Amino acid sequence: MSKADVGRIDTGLLDDLGRRVVEVARGLFENKLVVSTFGVVSTRIPNTDYVLITPSGFSKARLDRENLIIVDLEANLVQGKFRPSVETPMHTHIHKRRPDLSTVIHTHSPMACAFAASNMDIPCVSAEQAFYLGGRVPVIRKYSLPGTTEEIELENIVRALKSINAVLMRKHGAVIVGKTPEEALDTAIVLEDVAKIALHSILLSKPREFTPRELKYLKEFKATRYGQKPATK
Numbered sequence: 001m002s003k004a005d006v007g008r009i010d011t012g013l014l015d016d017l018g019r020r021v022v023e024v025a026r027g028l029f030e031n032k033l034v035v036s037t038f039g040v041v042s043t044r045i046p047n048t049d050y051v052l053i054t055p056s057g058f059s060k061a062r063l064d065r066e067n068l069i070i071v072d073l074e075a076n077l078v079q080g081k082f083r084p085s086v087e088t089p090m091h092t093h094i095h096k097r098r099p100d101l102s103t104v105i106h107t108h109s110p111m112a113c114a115f116a117a118s119n120m121d122i123p124c125v126s127a128e129q130a131f132y133l134g135g136r137v138p139v140i141r142k143y144s145l146p147g148t149t150e151e152i153e154l155e156n157i158v159r160a161l162k163s164i165n166a167v168l169m170r171k172h173g174a175v176i177v178g179k180t181p182e183e184a185l186d187t188a189i190v191l192e193d194v195a196k197i198a199l200h201s202i203l204l205s206k207p208r209e210f211t212p213r214e215l216k217y218l219k220e221f222k223a224t225r226y227g228q229k230p231a232t233k
């Protein structure tokens with residue numbers, strides 16, 4: 001689909017996606033993962049090279065479907081009347097490199113930010129983190145400033161996201177990805193929770209992390225024994 005074809009995107013699909021992005025953005029606000037105008041939600045429009053994304057400078061508490069904009073994979077505005085967020089190039093870079101994903105969320109959630117500010121990974125000390133995120137959440141150390149467009153820095157984020165669904169940006173915030181907007185929101189909520197547990201456990205003691213063997217066990221447990229199987233006839 002070329003740039004001129006953006007108007008041919010199915011309006012029903014776009015409306016549904018827009019409604020979900022707005023719900024996720026509100027979810028970030030309601031769960032105190034973003035305040036004021038901070039945070040960005042973007043989702044790939046299926047079967048296109050376009051991304052639906054929240055604009056710069058809008059409170060996530062008061063965002064409407066009409067406020068969302070569409071950008072291409074080079075972060076150029078192709079539809080909508082508002083200015084893209086300064087973090088748009090980071091979002092579109094991840095979408096470009098990871099077509100298997102649907103959604104990228106950027107938050108400044110306080111507990112995760114405390115680790116990012118200290119240039120520290122979130123150690124994997126809770127079963128919740130081992131189970132849900134699969135290990136320690138790394139901080140991207142070779143990353144300069146918010147809004148960077150340095151390919152090498154954006155690529156560092158992509159590389160770290162190969163093994164985990166959330167990473168920290170040095171002295172800044174978090175990036176979370178998901179196969180649906182709702183899954184990405186869930187992971188963003190869990191990330192903040194596990195950061196809080198890790199921070200408190202560090203304050204109380206010298207916690208020991210899950211070993212690679214334990215992580216492997218939990219991964220298998222999650223894949224084979226947790227939750228419900230799809231219904232069969």
Ligand SMILES: [Zn+2]
Nearest residue numbers: 039106146173
């Ligand atoms: Zn930010």
